[in-house]
Amino acid sequence: MILLRKVTPTFQPAYDFLCPQRIVFGWGRREQVGELARTLGHRAFLVNGSRTLERSRVVEDLGERLKKEGVEPVEIGSIAHEPEVEDVDNLASRLRELGAGEGDLLVAIGGGSAIDLAKAGCAMATNTESPTVKDYLEGVGVGLALEKDPLPLLAMPTTAGTGSEATKNAVISSYDPLFKKSLRSDRMVPRVVIVDPELHVSVPAKTTAYTGMDAITQLIESYISVRAKPLPQALSLQGLALAAPSIVRAVKDGGDREARERMAHAALLSGMALANSGLGMAHGVAPALGIHSRVPHGLACAVMLPVALRTNSGVRAAEIAQLAEGICGRKFARAAEAVDATVERIEQLCDEVGIPRTLGEIGVRREQLPAIVKSSYGNSMSGNPRKIPEDELTSILERML
Ligand SMILES: [Zn+2]
Numbered sequence: 001m002i003l004l005r006k007v008t009p010t011f012q013p014a015y016d017f018l019c020p021q022r023i024v025f026g027w028g029r030r031e032q033v034g035e036l037a038r039t040l041g042h043r044a045f046l047v048n049g050s051r052t053l054e055r056s057r058v059v060e061d062l063g064e065r066l067k068k069e070g071v072e073p074v075e076i077g078s079i080a081h082e083p084e085v086e087d088v089d090n091l092a093s094r095l096r097e098l099g100a101g102e103g104d105l106l107v108a109i110g111g112g113s114a115i116d117l118a119k120a121g122c123a124m125a126t127n128t129e130s131p132t133v134k135d136y137l138e139g140v141g142v143g144l145a146l147e148k149d150p151l152p153l154l155a156m157p158t159t160a161g162t163g164s165e166a167t168k169n170a171v172i173s174s175y176d177p178l179f180k181k182s183l184r185s186d187r188m189v190p191r192v193v194i195v196d197p198e199l200h201v202s203v204p205a206k207t208t209a210y211t212g213m214d215a216i217t218q219l220i221e222s223y224i225s226v227r228a229k230p231l232p233q234a235l236s237l238q239g240l241a242l243a244a245p246s247i248v249r250a251v252k253d254g255g256d257r258e259a260r261e262r263m264a265h266a267a268l269l270s271g272m273a274l275a276n277s278g279l280g281m282a283h284g285v286a287p288a289l290g291i292h293s294r295v296p297h298g299l300a301c302a303v304m305l306p307v308a309l310r311t312n313s314g315v316r317a318a319e320i321a322q323l324a325e326g327i328c329g330r331k332f333a334r335a336a337e338a339v340d341a342t343v344e345r346i347e348q349l350c351d352e353v354g355i356p357r358t359l360g361e362i363g364v365r366r367e368q369l370p371a372i373v374k375s376s377y378g379n380s381m382s383g384n385p386r387k388i389p390e391d392e393l394t395s396i397l398e399r400m401l
Contacts, residue, residue, distance in 0.1 A: 015229045018186055019272050020155075020166055020193045027261065030156060030196040033062055033107070034069030040152040040191055041105035045076040045095065047118040049110015049158060056202065058158075062109060074098070079110070082290065082297065083117040085174045088133040088183075091117060092124035095151075100125045105152045108190075109199075111211065112162030112297070115155045116170035119190065120183050122150035123170075133172060137181040138379060140174075146185040155190040158199045160250070160263035161211020161298055163218060163271020165193045173291060178371075180287035182379060189275065197257070197264040205251045209353035210298030212247040212263055216240065216346070217301040218270035221280035221308070223323060224316040225383040232273035239269035241326035244349065251353045281388060282308040284381030285397070288372040293364045302355040303362055306347050307396060312385045313339045359400045369397050 024032060037044050044066050048059050063073040076098075077091050108118030124133055126148040135141040155165040164170070169184035203211075222228065223236040243266035249259035274283075282304035289300040313320060317335045324338035325331055328345045332338035347357070356362055364372070373393050381388070388396075 012229060015231070017229070017231045017276050018168060018189055019275070020190050022192045023195070023268070024193065025195045025265065025268065027198050027257065028196060030062070030194055030199065031065065033154070033156065033194060034065040034071060036192050036194065037066055037071045037105060037107060037154055038069045040154060041103045042070060043072045043074060043104045044107045044154075045074050045100065045104065047077045047079070047091070047106060047108045047110070047114055047121065049078070049114030050080050058199065059109065062107070066107070077117065077121070079113050079117050082113050082171065082173050083120065085132060085134050085172055087117055088120040088124060088172055089131065091121040092133065093131070095121055095125040096128065100151060105154060107154045107156070109156040109158060111157065111159040111207075112164040115157060115162070115164040115190070116172070118153055118155070119150070119164070119170040119188050120172060122153045123183060123185065123188055125151050133183060134174070136183050137172060138184060140179050140181055146187055149187050153190040154192040154194070156194045156196065156199065157264075157267070159203055159207060159211040160197070160200055160260070160267040161214040163215060163267050163269075163274060165190055165195065166268055166271030167275040169275075171287065175291070178291050179375070180291040184379070193268070195264050195268050197260040200260045200264060201254055203254065205254065206354070208254065208263075209247070209251045209355060210296055210302065211267070212243065212250060212298075213302035213305070213350065213353065213355060214298035215263070215267040215270040216243050216247065216349070217282050217305045218274045218279065219243065219266065220305070220323060221283055221383070222270070222273035222277040224312060224319045224385055225278045225280055226385055227278040227383050229277050232277040235269040235273045237323070237326055239266040239273070240323055242266045244327045244345070245329060247349060248352045278383030279380040280308060280384040281311060281381060284378060284384060285372070285376045285393075287378065288375035289359075289362070289364060291375060292368045292371050293362070295362050295364070299355065299362060302350055303357070303359065303400075306343050306350070307400060309339075309343050309346065311388065311396065313343075314386070316385045359397060364401065366398070366401055369394060372397065
């Protein structure tokens with residue numbers, strides 16, 4: 001029997017920690033976008049995330065605030081789906097045509113998709129050895145590295161989930177050939193981040209649920225990852241204590257300011273945690289479910305999280321137990337009891353925010369499983385505490401159908 005140790009995350013006496021140079025967090029703080037953009041350049045290419053934003057005048061306001069501070073806004077792209085190779089290549093070629101370089105920056109306003117598109121655009125504007133981002137992606141293409149610093153990016157997330165505003169990668173999909181891979185470099189962390197939870201008030205309940213569960217999955221998986229580090233672990237403890245009691249409130253009442261603030265902060269912390277510690281099994285399988293069964297990222301993570309916790313509980317019981325108090329809101333005497341309660345609480349949260357428990361309910365078909373398994377072994381799976389052979393993953397997923 002493992003007795004529950006005090007919360008003393010793994011201490012490593014040597015590590016690196018990457019994060020944005022400046023984080024500006026708080027309700028209404030998008031007002032400062034002009035002065036903050038001015039510190040990065042005098043022409044700002046705007047990438048935004050959905051038509052809703054345009055309708056709600058947020059993008060127009062943003063342009064006015066930039067102009068007031070002497071920064072010229074240039075609307076250059078908008079995206080309503082997870083970015084694909086073609087989206088990045090089109091954005092990069094427009095940036096190159098416009099002579100983007102010294103004195104220019106990008107401003108991304110939107111969810112993870114818009115921020116990832118902008119991050120990839122910033123990198124491809126200055127790294128011009130190939131016309132396509134495919135050649136720079138992990139595990140596909142010719143494996144080119146980003147040799148030059150990307151254009152600086154100011155990111156303003158409008159959802160609380162992916163944490164992309166604080167990470168060093170952009171996830172790029174392709175449907176022919178099929179892959180979902182990262183463009184990754186330490187140089188890609190956004191320079192300035194404005195997290196204004198007021199922007200999240202109009203996010204629909206379903207998106208709030210998916211993105212919020214993504215953040216929770218990231219906080220947990222980075223904490224137990226084989227690459228876990230002390231600083232990100234401290235962030236995860238705080239992030240989970242904020243997110244677990246708030247996600248249901250944010251889903252049920254989008255106007256609940258405190259819940260939105262807590263989820264926004266937890267998501268930001270989850271980005272910093274995953275960028276420095278990596279992830280695990282749920283994030284290994286999620287892109288495969290995205291590419292082969294078109295399951296949105298956050299939904300895929302949420303459906304996989306309980307099984308990922310159970311699969312790793314044998315080798316990470318003490319660490320999962322350390323997270324239990326934040327997730328369950330009470331203390332436990334024994335690790336085994338804490339692990340069981342944590343998995344149950346996560347399942348309960350999924351039920352309360354409308355996340356199904358089976359793969360069948362999210363559109364996954366049995367004949368897709370072999371391809372899903374094959375595509376699950378990327379960077380995230382390599383951070384999973386337990387090595388999971390393909391045949392074991394196949395039977396895990398079969399049981400989830
Ligand atoms: Zn994620």
